[in-house]
Amino acid sequence: MALKTEEMVLNMGPQHPSTHGVLRLELKLEGELVRDVKPHIGYLHRCFEKHCEAMNYHQIVPYTDRMDYLASMSNNFGYAVAVERLLGLEVPERVEYIRVIVAELQRIASHLVALGTYGVDIGAFTPFLYCFRDREKILTIFEETSGARLLYNYIWVGGLAQDIHPDFVRKTKEFIKYFRPQIEDLNNLLSYNKIFIERTANIGILPKDTAINYGITGPVLRASGVKWDLRKNDPYSIYNKFDFNIPVGEGKMGTVGDSWDRYYVRILELEESLKIIEQAIDGIPEGDVKAAVPRRVKPPKATIYSRTENPKGELGYFIISDGTANPFRVKVRAPSFVNMEVFGELCKGHLVADVITILGSLDIVLGEIDR
Amino acid sequence: MYEFLQNITGNQIVAYFIAAALPLFLFILPYALLAVLAERKVSAHMQDRLGPMRVGYHGILQTLADILKLIQKEDIIPAAADKKLFISAPYLIFMSSFAVFAVIPFSSFFIGSSIDIGLFYIIAISGFVVAGILMGSWASNNKYSLLGGMRSAAQIVSYEIPTAIIVLTMVMLTGSLNLKTITEQQTDFFWNWNIFGGADAGISKIVLIPLMIAAFIIIFISMLAEVNRTPFDIAEAESELVSGFHTEYSGMRFAMFFLAEYANMLAVSLIISALFFGGYNSPFGYLGNSLGVHWLIPIEQIFWFTLKGITFVFLQMVLRWTLPRLRVDQLMTVCWKYLIPYSVAILLIVGFITVL
Numbered sequence: 001m002a003l004k005t006e007e008m009v010l011n012m013g014p015q016h017p018s019t020h021g022v023l024r025l026e027l028k029l030e031g032e033l034v035r036d037v038k039p040h041i042g043y044l045h046r047c048f049e050k051h052c053e054a055m056n057y058h059q060i061v062p063y064t065d066r067m068d069y070l071a072s073m074s075n076n077f078g079y080a081v082a083v084e085r086l087l088g089l090e091v092p093e094r095v096e097y098i099r100v101i102v103a104e105l106q107r108i109a110s111h112l113v114a115l116g117t118y119g120v121d122i123g124a125f126t127p128f129l130y131c132f133r134d135r136e137k138i139l140t141i142f143e144e145t146s147g148a149r150l151l152y153n154y155i156w157v158g159g160l161a162q163d164i165h166p167d168f169v170r171k172t173k174e175f176i177k178y179f180r181p182q183i184e185d186l187n188n189l190l191s192y193n194k195i196f197i198e199r200t201a202n203i204g205i206l207p208k209d210t211a212i213n214y215g216i217t218g219p220v221l222r223a224s225g226v227k228w229d230l231r232k233n234d235p236y237s238i239y240n241k242f243d244f245n246i247p248v249g250e251g252k253m254g255t256v257g258d259s260w261d262r263y264y265v266r267i268l269e270l271e272e273s274l275k276i277i278e279q280a281i282d283g284i285p286e287g288d289v290k291a292a293v294p295r296r297v298k299p300p301k302a303t304i305y306s307r308t309e310n311p312k313g314e315l316g317y318f319i320i321s322d323g324t325a326n327p328f329r330v331k332v333r334a335p336s337f338v339n340m341e342v343f344g345e346l347c348k349g350h351l352v353a354d355v356i357t358i359l360g361s362l363d364i365v366l367g368e369i370d371r
Numbered sequence: 372m373y374e375f376l377q378n379i380t381g382n383q384i385v386a387y388f389i390a391a392a393l394p395l396f397l398f399i400l401p402y403a404l405l406a407v408l409a410e411r412k413v414s415a416h417m418q419d420r421l422g423p424m425r426v427g428y429h430g431i432l433q434t435l436a437d438i439l440k441l442i443q444k445e446d447i448i449p450a451a452a453d454k455k456l457f458i459s460a461p462y463l464i465f466m467s468s469f470a471v472f473a474v475i476p477f478s479s480f481f482i483g484s485s486i487d488i489g490l491f492y493i494i495a496i497s498g499f500v501v502a503g504i505l506m507g508s509w510a511s512n513n514k515y516s517l518l519g520g521m522r523s524a525a526q527i528v529s530y531e532i533p534t535a536i537i538v539l540t541m542v543m544l545t546g547s548l549n550l551k552t553i554t555e556q557q558t559d560f561f562w563n564w565n566i567f568g569g570a571d572a573g574i575s576k577i578v579l580i581p582l583m584i585a586a587f588i589i590i591f592i593s594m595l596a597e598v599n600r601t602p603f604d605i606a607e608a609e610s611e612l613v614s615g616f617h618t619e620y621s622g623m624r625f626a627m628f629f630l631a632e633y634a635n636m637l638a639v640s641l642i643i644s645a646l647f648f649g650g651y652n653s654p655f656g657y658l659g660n661s662l663g664v665h666w667l668i669p670i671e672q673i674f675w676f677t678l679k680g681i682t683f684v685f686l687q688m689v690l691r692w693t694l695p696r697l698r699v700d701q702l703m704t705v706c707w708k709y710l711i712p713y714s715v716a717i718l719l720i721v722g723f724i725t726v727l
Contacts, residue, residue, distance in 0.1 A: 010514050017613060032518065032699060123601060123696025129418040195602055195695045352518065352612075353698045 007035060014043045018121050018356050021366030034355055037347045039340060044370040052330035057083050057157055057297050065151035067334065068368040070113050073106035074310045076155035081236050082306035082317035083157045086299045094287040095159050096238045101280050104273040109138040110311035111266045114363040118263055119190050121360035122199050127190045134182055141171050158293030172281055176274050183270055191267060200263060201254030204346040204358035214342045218313025218335050220362055223249035223265045224257035230309040242279045244272045259361040296325045312336050312363060332371060336364040399472055399634055406633040406684060407434045413688045444622035453510040460507030461627040467499035468631040471638040476551040478651045478672035489550040490538050493642060501527045508616035519615025522699055523599060529703060530596040533710040537590040540721045541646045554650030561654035566647040575724050586717050587647045589710050594639040601691040603702060640683030644676065651676040
């Protein structure tokens with residue numbers, strides 16, 4: 001005799017400990033088995049794109065901070081590159097070096113949050129605090145240089161807000177020296193933990209073709225085995241001067257493109273970012289940190305789509321200029337937003353606990369999804 | 372203890388009450404207060420933090436302050452909750468986890484009730500916890516609570532089987548259900564502890580050592596699961612189910628779940644020490660014996676028993692802050708595919724050895 005069962009609708013979030021912000025998930029459950037997931041977004045919408053139409057190009061920079069608030073530097077960087085391309089502007093060499101260094105430090109900081117919170121999602125609380133302790137050191141470096149700890153407003157169109165702090169180079173070098181062994185620590189504590197592998201390997205497998213079809217970018221795409229990194233494939237700034245690898249998922253513990261791969265690609269990227277910083281930190285040339293940019297820039301009538309590699313993936317700025325001081329339209333292609341779309345497909349047929357595992361492995365930031 | 376109190380008070384009923392209340396007030400409640408603080412301090416120091424530092428010296432009064440705060444809080448009962456069940460669930464869990472201490476011999480002198488079916492009583496009374504958890508989760512009328520309660524019930528019921536089988540093994544080996552008798556068999560040196568094959572010398576002792584170590588590991592894992600501690604804390608997995616079956620509880624009712632958890636931790640630690648690690652026996656003679664001060668012996672025994680118990684509690688804390696959490700199906704796999712077959716094998720072999 002078969003018992004009659006019913007599907008249960010479970011509303012997860014927007015106030016839930018592990019939806020990474022104010023995401024709301026509507027889960028259709030059969031027992032603990034997930035039959036369908038419907039993400040609801042928009043709880044953090046701040047009309048960024050509409051605001052941009054009423055501001056001039058310089059004023060938009062602090063607003064970009066607030067999109068992916070864990071990687072403000074990278075957002076600034078992407079926006080500055082976009083507007084500079086629109087203006088046809090060359091920035092001084094010193095600026096480019098500093099931009100690359102802070103962007104890579106930011107990538108490490110952002111990945112540390114991703115890795116730490118992923119541990120919490122799986123149930124290990126201690127790695128989270130280790131990651132935050134190390135991130136704190138990066139924030140201190142940024143605070144000295146830019147004056148802020150989270151929303152820096154540091155990389156401006158045509159240059160930087162101000163020059164780096166005199167201690168910047170020394171502290172960054174100290175950080176690199178300090179941080180390398182910490183990665184090993186994290187590996188021993190979490191990455192190669194048997195329970196952690198059991199929980200993440202073969203969970204939420206994202207095949208190569210699905211990833212490409214959905215337009216997934218960043219570590220999530222690379223974990224599926226696609227060697228795609230804009231720093232190499234579509235170089236901007238001075239990334240082509242540096243030597244680094246693009247780590248891809250290999251399915252070491254399970255299948256290529258599972259949650260463990262997505263986690264581990266981030267671990268490997270920490271090392272690559274350190275490599276870039278090491279190469280750049282000694283080569284910072286002397287000079288000015290601001291190109292000659294007028295206070296009110298008026299780009300020619302044009303449209304531009306400019307993309308950069310954010311910690312979370314491809315951050316694209318699509319700007320339409322109508323020749324006035326304000327942009328006619330600014331559209332942002334947010335990596336978290338695009339990566340989130342595949343979530344429902346990954347979750348089907350998994351357990352409730354795996355929904356959290358998969359969500360954590362995608363590493364979304366709601367500030368960026370909703371903008 | 373009871374006989375002693377009966378002699379003093381000259382009244383059976385009064386003696387019963389005092390004998391029952393003494394371990395609770397003298398030992399368990401202060402322990403629970405300290406353990407909550409210890410957990411926070413252990414986790415803090417493992418994580419490069421300091422933990423509570425403000426209330427008292429290094430925050431030693433923090434738990435007291437927390438309890439005071441929780442008592443003052445508004446007693447919130449959700450509108451859709453089943454009121455009677457909702458209110459009684461925490462009491463049931465609190466009661467059953469503290470009732471276990473009645474039969475645990477803290478020293479040769481200090482035992483709440485030295486009944487002959489002590490181990491059976493422990494297994495029976497800890498079954499109440501499942502009922503309490505199910506009551507609480509169902510009455511909350513919350514989907515997270517329900518999922519947590521279901522997980523928890525399945526988990527505790529499953530893990531009771533390997534626990535019971537190992538306890539049965541120990542009963543076969545020692546020939547007694549009375550924890551005090553079992554403890555008394557392991558006197559003198561630590562070589563006589565059950566983990567080292569018990570007090571009987573001979574070949575059987577050598578054969579028993581690896582079996583006993585395996586049995587200890589199995590019972591430790593399953594007891595960890597029974598008290599819902601990491602890596603088996605799926606019942607209250609905060610990253611998935613908010614806080615599982617007690618999501619809707621607040622104030623003093625929440626504190627009861629909380630204190631019950633810590634009491635449970637100590638209870639299982641003490642049971643394991645009594646079964647495998649000689650209970651209240653000193654690993655190497657008593658100071659009281661060598662000095663000729665005989666009233667010192669029970670105090671030393673309490674010291675050793677507490678030390679053993681606290682060691683295992685500490686181990687549970689360290690595990691909690693090191694390991695991630697298993698998934699529901701993996702948890703069941705560990706129990707049904709590994710722990711139960713191995714424990715049955717141990718039961719059979721030990722039974723064979725005992726017969727020989």
